[in-house]
Amino acid sequence: MSPTSLPKFITINGYRFDSLSSDDLKILWSAVDKFKIDRVRFTPGSQIAVTGLADTQYAAFVSYLQPLLKPQPNNGISSILNCNDCGECKNGCIKTGELVDRLGSLNLPQPMPGRIKVAVSGCPRCCTMPRLRDIGFIPASATTQTWNVFFGGNGGRKPRIADQIGANLTLFESLDLVRRALTVYQREAEDRMRTADYLRSVVLENFLKKIEKDASIDSGQRI
Numbered sequence: 001m002s003p004t005s006l007p008k009f010i011t012i013n014g015y016r017f018d019s020l021s022s023d024d025l026k027i028l029w030s031a032v033d034k035f036k037i038d039r040v041r042f043t044p045g046s047q048i049a050v051t052g053l054a055d056t057q058y059a060a061f062v063s064y065l066q067p068l069l070k071p072q073p074n075n076g077i078s079s080i081l082n083c084n085d086c087g088e089c090k091n092g093c094i095k096t097g098e099l100v101d102r103l104g105s106l107n108l109p110q111p112m113p114g115r116i117k118v119a120v121s122g123c124p125r126c127c128t129m130p131r132l133r134d135i136g137f138i139p140a141s142a143t144t145q146t147w148n149v150f151f152g153g154n155g156g157r158k159p160r161i162a163d164q165i166g167a168n169l170t171l172f173e174s175l176d177l178v179r180r181a182l183t184v185y186q187r188e189a190e191d192r193m194r195t196a197d198y199l200r201s202v203v204l205e206n207f208l209k210k211i212e213k214d215a216s217i218d219s220g221q222r223i
């Protein structure tokens with residue numbers, strides 16, 4: 001297939017899919033049939049992209065799929081990549097579904113200076129590459145169901161391995177740490193500065209002190 005004949009995929013923006021039940025699949029198939037879709041692709045960010053959808057039918061297609069769609073976070077987090085959502089991987093030691101849901105509704109200051117990409121892994125094999133994301137979660141222990149939290153990773157043109165900013169934290173401690181870390185970043189980073197560049201400029205030790213100082217501020221969010 002020549003580059004010019006590659007199918008044009010249209011991504012359904014603003015929504016993500018979790019796992020699909022058999023009833024969900026029936027709805028998806030019905031939509032594929034009704035809107036004459038040629039191909040469906042599930043993206044690494046749990047979105048879907050389709051070919052063959054007429055531009056004029058986009059809104060109707062999204063509306064038809066509404067029962068299957070979960071809104072993407074609108075709190076400044078751009079995307080959340082995760083695995084073992086409901087314990088589907090044989091290697092998984094923590095189900096990630098609750099953490100992902102709570103991340104999506106975390107109350108954060110806005111606008112964020114740059115995109116915030118998050119990855120959550122269900123075991124230390126790290127298939128979702130949490131050390132290369134702005135925020136990463138890796139299980140600290142299968143027995144205690146706790147998390148190690150990472151900040152400032154990037155896999156792009158200026159790659160950076162994220163720094164660990166928390167260890168052996170409960171789900172709620174992890175979320176509170178992320179809230180404080182993003183609050184400091186949002187307050188101090190220059191416009192369009194990603195977390196990796198921010199940490200390069202501020203140095204980890206200083207960043208941790210700023211986060212610690214912010215710990216005295218009650219979030220009031222009861223996370």
Ligand code: SF4
Nearest residue numbers: 083089092122123127
């Ligand atoms: S990180 Fe990989 S091996 Fe581990 S639970 Fe996720 S998909 Fe499975």
